[in-house]
């Protein structure tokens with residue numbers, strides 16, 4: 205991010221911190237409770253927000269080396285990303301042409317993918333290269349390639365489309381207004397630390413909501429996050445993406461420093477939210493991605509939490525940041541989302557979103573617009 209832009213954000217953060225306030229929305233809104241458990245609405249959301257829209261699914265640096273692969277689940281679709289010897293990234297349905305078993309699991313390095321069921325193997329460009337007892341098969345090998353998906357890398361983030369012909373530029377993905385700012389972070393140069401997956405018994409929107417308001421810092425996170433970060437946040441919204449930031453408590457020191465001595469990075473944590481609700485969190489030691497994939501039911505979600513280390517940060521600092529964030533997220537945030545889900549299903553009372561939760565208002569508005 206350019207120096208001028210960093211100073212501007214730090215100025216806004218400092219002002220809110222010193223004034224003990226946050227950027228606000230104009231008025232309170234409510235969101236219908238049934239949007240979190242209605243089966244019909246859930247199918248409409250899957251179709252409008254996931255199946256037909258480019259999906260940010262991974263960081264490029266998770267699969268940066270030649271001859272590497274990364275197996276994922278996106279909306280219950282088994283997916284495999286491959287990077288070939290020349291560095292070209294591809295995406296396929298992770299399903300063997302013989303009988304559909306996965307041809308890759310987890311993350312790894314290899315020049316081919318081999319199905320563990322009967323051993324059919326594929327090159328990194330998805331072509332079938334070998335099958336044991338070849339003489340028993342008459343279907344031509346050329347008809348047994350893996351099914352291709354649309355894929356591209358933008359700003360150090362891998363975008364996948366669940367059909368081959370989907371357009372997936374930053375504009376199609378809804379974040380062209382912040383693409384140059386994201387590119388400035390050079391996320392491609394960060395080091396991959398870890399990817400964790402959680403199955404959570406709560407609606408995907410409730411989980412996204414956790415990463416879009418700081419109102420809960422002083423209560424839910426009083427003994428953890430609130431010890432280092434202030435809830436005095438700022439936000440900016442664009443057509444289909446947003447930026448949200450809140451300061452480290454250490455921002456106080458900037459009050460008595462001339463601006464030319466201010467740090468070259470934001471004194472806090474920035475969360476960029478990419479449509480339909482993928483969090484890319486950037487701070488001094490690294491970056492994290494939180495992705496929520498709706499599961500089989502409105503109250504089931506697969507959450508991916510991915511960590512990267514800043515090139516100049518020590519491995520230990522980056523790992524500690526990732527693990528600390530993950531522990532708080534799992535033990536404090538995700539458990540609360542599960543509570544909220546049960547409560548909403550039982551009470552059927554609509555949700556109240558205050559003026560101090562402006563990004564929840566913005567994102568619920570976008571999700572609602574897409575599913576009308």
Ligand code: FES
Nearest residue numbers: 300302303319322
């Ligand atoms: S299902 Fe893959 S080799 Fe049989």
Ligand SMILES: [Fe+2]
Nearest residue numbers: 414420425537
């Ligand atoms: Fe939280």
